Amino acid sequence: MSAAPSTEPNAGPLLSVRGVHRSFGAGPSAVHALRDVSFDLAPGTMAALIGRSGSGKTTLLNVIGGLDRPDSGTVLVDGTDVTALDEDGLSRLRRDRVAYVFQTFGLIPVLSAAENVGAPLRLARVPAAERERRVELLLELVGLADHARQRPGELSGGQQQRVAIARALAASPRLLIADEPTGQLDAETGLSVMALLRGVVESEGVTALVSTHDPTMVALADRVIRIADGRLEGQLGEQAGGQDVT
Amino acid sequence: MRWHAALRVPDHRRALPAPHWPSVRGRARADAGPLLLAAAVVAVVTLLAGAVPPLLTATAGDAVQDAVRRSGRDSDLLVHARLERDDGVNGGRMRTPTLAEDIDDFRDRAVDALGPGLRAAMRPPVATVTSPVLKITDGSVLRTFQLAYLADDRKSGGGPHVTWIAGGPPPPSAGGVDSRAEVPYEGGKPWRVQVGLSEADAAALNVRPGARIPLADDQGNVKDVQVSGVFRATDGADPAWGLAPSLLRPVSGADGVGTTRFTGLLSRESLPDARLAFGPDDLQRTVWFAPDPGKLTWDSAHTIGAKVVALKATSGSSGAIDGSLKWETRLDDVLRNVRVQVAAASAQASVLLTGVLAAAVLVLLLAADLLVRRRAPALGAARQRGVALPDLSIELLLESAVIALSAAAAGLALARAVAPGASWAWVIPVVLAAAVAGPAFGTLAAARATRDRRVPANRSARSWARHTVRLRRAALEAAVVIAAIAAFVSLSQRGIAPAADDAAGLGLGPVGGGALPASAPALGVLAGTLVLLRLMPAGTGLALRQALRSRRPLAVFGAARAAATSARVLPLLVLVTSAALTSFALTLDATAVRGLEDGTWRTVGADARLDVLPGATASTPGLVRRVAAAPGVGQVVAAQVTDNVRFAADSLVDSRRLVVVDASAFRRLLTSTPLPDAPALARLRGTGRGDVPALVRSDDGGPPEGTRLQLLRDGAPSIRLTVVGTAPAVGDAGDVVMVDAATLAAAGMPSVPDTIWVRGPGAARAAAANAGAADVVLRDDLLRARRAAPLTSGLLRLAWASAATLLALGLLGLLLGAAASAPERWQTLTRLRTLGLRPRDARWVAAGELLPPVLVAAVGGPLLGVLLARLTLGSLSLRTLTGQAADLALVLPWWRLALVTAALLATVAVVVPAESALRRRRRLSEVLRVGDG
Ligand SMILES: Nc1ncnc2c1ncn2[C@@H]1O[C@H](COP(=O)(O)OP(=O)(O)OP(=O)(O)O)[C@@H](O)[C@H]1O
Numbered sequence A: 001m002s003a004a005p006s007t008e009p010n011a012g013p014l015l016s017v018r019g020v021h022r023s024f025g026a027g028p029s030a031v032h033a034l035r036d037v038s039f040d041l042a043p044g045t046m047a048a049l050i051g052r053s054g055s056g057k058t059t060l061l062n063v064i065g066g067l068d069r070p071d072s073g074t075v076l077v078d079g080t081d082v083t084a085l086d087e088d089g090l091s092r093l094r095r096d097r098v099a100y101v102f103q104t105f106g107l108i109p110v111l112s113a114a115e116n117v118g119a120p121l122r123l124a125r126v127p128a129a130e131r132e133r134r135v136e137l138l139l140e141l142v143g144l145a146d147h148a149r150q151r152p153g154e155l156s157g158g159q160q161q162r163v164a165i166a167r168a169l170a171a172s173p174r175l176l177i178a179d180e181p182t183g184q185l186d187a188e189t190g191l192s193v194m195a196l197l198r199g200v201v202e203s204e205g206v207t208a209l210v211s212t213h214d215p216t217m218v219a220l221a222d223r224v225i226r227i228a229d230g231r232l233e234g235q236l237g238e239q240a241g242g243q244d245v246t
Numbered sequence B: 001m002r003w004h005a006a007l008r009v010p011d012h013r014r015a016l017p018a019p020h021w022p023s024v025r026g027r028a029r030a031d032a033g034p035l036l037l038a039a040a041v042v043a044v045v046t047l048l049a050g051a052v053p054p055l056l057t058a059t060a061g062d063a064v065q066d067a068v069r070r071s072g073r074d075s076d077l078l079v080h081a082r083l084e085r086d087d088g089v090n091g092g093r094m095r096t097p098t099l100a101e102d103i104d105d106f107r108d109r110a111v112d113a114l115g116p117g118l119r120a121a122m123r124p125p126v127a128t129v130t131s132p133v134l135k136i137t138d139g140s141v142l143r144t145f146q147l148a149y150l151a152d153d154r155k156s157g158g159g160p161h162v163t164w165i166a167g168g169p170p171p172p173s174a175g176g177v178d179s180r181a182e183v184p185y186e187g188g189k190p191w192r193v194q195v196g197l198s199e200a201d202a203a204a205l206n207v208r209p210g211a212r213i214p215l216a217d218d219q220g221n222v223k224d225v226q227v228s229g230v231f232r233a234t235d236g237a238d239p240a241w242g243l244a245p246s247l248l249r250p251v252s253g254a255d256g257v258g259t260t261r262f263t264g265l266l267s268r269e270s271l272p273d274a275r276l277a278f279g280p281d282d283l284q285r286t287v288w289f290a291p292d293p294g295k296l297t298w299d300s301a302h303t304i305g306a307k308v309v310a311l312k313a314t315s316g317s318s319g320a321i322d323g324s325l326k327w328e329t330r331l332d333d334v335l336r337n338v339r340v341q342v343a344a345a346s347a348q349a350s351v352l353l354t355g356v357l358a359a360a361v362l363v364l365l366l367a368a369d370l371l372v373r374r375r376a377p378a379l380g381a382a383r384q385r386g387v388a389l390p391d392l393s394i395e396l397l398l399e400s401a402v403i404a405l406s407a408a409a410a411g412l413a414l415a416r417a418v419a420p421g422a423s424w425a426w427v428i429p430v431v432l433a434a435a436v437a438g439p440a441f442g443t444l445a446a447a448r449a450t451r452d453r454r455v456p457a458n459r460s461a462r463s464w465a466r467h468t469v470r471l472r473r474a475a476l477e478a479a480v481v482i483a484a485i486a487a488f489v490s491l492s493q494r495g496i497a498p499a500a501d502d503a504a505g506l507g508l509g510p511v512g513g514g515a516l517p518a519s520a521p522a523l524g525v526l527a528g529t530l531v532l533l534r535l536m537p538a539g540t541g542l543a544l545r546q547a548l549r550s551r552r553p554l555a556v557f558g559a560a561r562a563a564a565t566s567a568r569v570l571p572l573l574v575l576v577t578s579a580a581l582t583s584f585a586l587t588l589d590a591t592a593v594r595g596l597e598d599g600t601w602r603t604v605g606a607d608a609r610l611d612v613l614p615g616a617t618a619s620t621p622g623l624v625r626r627v628a629a630a631p632g633v634g635q636v637v638a639a640q641v642t643d644n645v646r647f648a649a650d651s652l653v654d655s656r657r658l659v660v661v662d663a664s665a666f667r668r669l670l671t672s673t674p675l676p677d678a679p680a681l682a683r684l685r686g687t688g689r690g691d692v693p694a695l696v697r698s699d700d701g702g703p704p705e706g707t708r709l710q711l712l713r714d715g716a717p718s719i720r721l722t723v724v725g726t727a728p729a730v731g732d733a734g735d736v737v738m739v740d741a742a743t744l745a746a747a748g749m750p751s752v753p754d755t756i757w758v759r760g761p762g763a764a765r766a767a768a769a770n771a772g773a774a775d776v777v778l779r780d781d782l783l784r785a786r787r788a789a790p791l792t793s794g795l796l797r798l799a800w801a802s803a804a805t806l807l808a809l810g811l812l813g814l815l816l817g818a819a820a821s822a823p824e825r826w827q828t829l830t831r832l833r834t835l836g837l838r839p840r841d842a843r844w845v846a847a848g849e850l851l852p853p854v855l856v857a858a859v860g861g862p863l864l865g866v867l868l869a870r871l872t873l874g875s876l877s878l879r880t881l882t883g884q885a886a887d888l889a890l891v892l893p894w895w896r897l898a899l900v901t902a903a904l905l906a907t908v909a910v911v912v913p914a915e916s917a918l919r920r921r922r923r924l925s926e927v928l929r930v931g932d933g
């Protein structure tokens, strides 16, 4: 793996979602969280995934990131079929190519900010010297160089989310998935976090898929994907007739 | 976990808190697991702690019976009284034809004096009348003769049944049965007495009915004793014969080294003649009561002991002329010794039980802690909905009280089934902990949930709050340490067992004077654990720093979690305490078992010992040869061992055990056994000139080297000895004089070996096969018997039961601790999984978190336990049970301690995969969705 921003050798999409279905439960009480979702994402784009609560955003992001498996359909990340990977393959995918930023930050409380950022590098067995350099760089990037020794519990929400973003970038993933990264932050902080994301997409050359409720955040995205009731908005009209909805 | 239910409407205006039943039920159902676990702990500990005291009381009764049985004749209660005067009207002594009836009256009087309690515990009495010991005046061998009359309380009168195989029972010698002949006090010719002889005695003396036995007393006065007949005992095992064994066969050594005693049986008719044949006060009449061990209980032993002491106190002085009763027995000593043993055993039992209780209380606290962790969100939510704190406390208290009490009742019912009379007393702390800990923790958690909002904002107020918490903890720790020190001081000063005279009751009870010293090991373990707890964060911090620098990427995650959890007190407290107390119990057990073994080495002296029967000593050399030739026999050493040999030092005469043996052979024997070597044996080889060198051993230290002793002999010049060192112990005798056989023979006293020690794997078989004319004592048999002795086996079993319970509690503590920290651990692991941690690596990280405290307990626990065993061993009085002379040396049961360590580590090895298997069932997405934190 390399820390250098990738300059996209192949022209195809970085993310390709095809015909993904995901439902919960069975029978009449089944919830169809995703219905035949298909879309592509070109490398280096920052896409906003928007939709009302319960529309299936988190479900979609989980399926893409390999945290959940679709009932049918395929997800290709950087040419790899995520849905075909076993647990170890998924672990490797998360380690090397896909990173997450969660609404609840998901930092490890017993580690300092710097150690949190360094954690993916440890898992990837990056040598200590290189790891330390990169951690320093990333903390600098998210503006938290002075807070390296603090534990998550000693940081504000916005700071924690910045640490989470730095951590997500640590192993130079190809795809960054963020599920409502600003959901627990006030508007101003949220905006600065979003701006940070926007900035790193550019500087690190990653592709980002960010879900959000907030229309003001949407302005920062290259592309907007709307989801409603488990369907992508663009597809809604297209497929309404063919879909048997209960 | 979120509290969704709509639940209750808080009801304000109320004077008394009222429980809200649906909430109580809902909570109990949601946390059935931990609650049932706590109930199980209470039930098991109640069973153990409830059953032990009554079992101990029963065992104490068995121990009394056992001790009395073992003490043999020492426990007999004897009463003497002078015979009434027999002055005749003419200034001489008059024959008393009713003497046998007088003896019967005397016996009945003694029975009356016993009182009902003591009488009920005694076998039927036997009255004896014995003459002074006379010398048989023919030949050069030292043979002695005594006349004896036995009268048990059978209707027939007289003693045990005999069959006359030649001649007949002794008739009155002159003038018929009712003769009231009078003899002058001085100068008359010896009055004839008729006696019967047993077959063996008659054969050894080579006499037939009608023969006269040539006898004289110490002053050389000739006695006229004629054999009326030769008898055979109908029942040689009748205990009455035991009162004068030489009635049945010659007994050697009874009157000094090299003597053989014979005894002639008097009848009711010849008894009056015996009276006249000796001086007015020469005949000794005695009534013997032998206690019936089967009728003794712990309680009756106490009253009997008191009655015996009272009887002994009423005994007139020995010079009294009247016929007052003089009581004599060592029964009270035997009973006092048992009391001391029982007191020691019950104190040891309370040490073990206190340990179990302490560990159980800690486990219950840990269970309560886990429960409250699980419930904290719900409790906090309830508070925020406005449920009053007292209501909440009452609800929690109701729940835990019902569970604790019903579990205790179940445990107690079981205990009652095992041991009737099981009591609550010991169980109270456990039930209290089970009932109160949960509500207390829960109330605190609920109170904190609402108070947290008001955490002081300003820095100094926060640091002050931290300061008070720290102070409170330090105060608690100081209290435990001080209590531990106090317990140790009182233990080492007073010992564990109360003095014999205080040992009236069973010392087993949670309250009272014995409680503090009995809790010394438990408190010591607690104090030691607190020290470990203080060191723990430093240790895990160090480990974390190492892990951060380590090349292994996973080490840091486990270490970081371990460092975060290392400050938690209860889990480590439970782990270390139970591991240490388990090791303590195991060490105690191993030490006692080894002590028993050493005790049997001391008693027997080798793998087997042959005690050659008196009269068969001529066969000893042949026996030695045969045994030595048997397969698997290493050393064979023969010695003459004679008890009650009189030695004079300066003007004092005392009796000791004399051991005459080949010194170098005996030393070789010693070095081949675990018995201590005695280098001084090398000094026994005499020069052939001057005094015979001797080793002396005394309970009171013995005479210093260079002291001169004289070995006194009847009818032969005494032999001069010089003390050259301390004798090795030979058997259980306290006072031993040991000399070399060849040296003593050179000084004019050839030895007659009568004891053969046999060492080697085939010793037991060789000894048993060649027993013939010898009693065989096998060390293995003795060891088995001693281990089976009631108190010993009871205590060893209790040690095992305690060790098992403690280990189980420790493992349970491990599980509870793991369960309590599981949510946070898996939150971290889930987050690491999103970063690309592989599932199987997650297990290593989890193990890395769980291992440090377990390692501390697995290593520190046994060390702490052994240290405490070492510190308390001297005060625990284990040797009262093991029958050793000296204090025991600590024995470390390495294998079992290693098993304790292994059990703890193995549990981690099981917990981690089980835990991860449980969590693996849920997808990462679900875990994250539910909110991992
Ligand atoms: N494990 C599950 N079991 C049953 N239903 C589920 C499960 N997970 C999600 N759902 C349902 O799937 C639908 C989509 O949920 P999802 O969490 O993806 O919505 P969302 O768009 O992320 O909403 P929000 O903006 O509130 O986070 C919802 O109706 C939800 O109830």
Ligand SMILES: [Mg+2]
Binding pocket: A057, A058, A059, A179
């Ligand atoms: Mg969502």
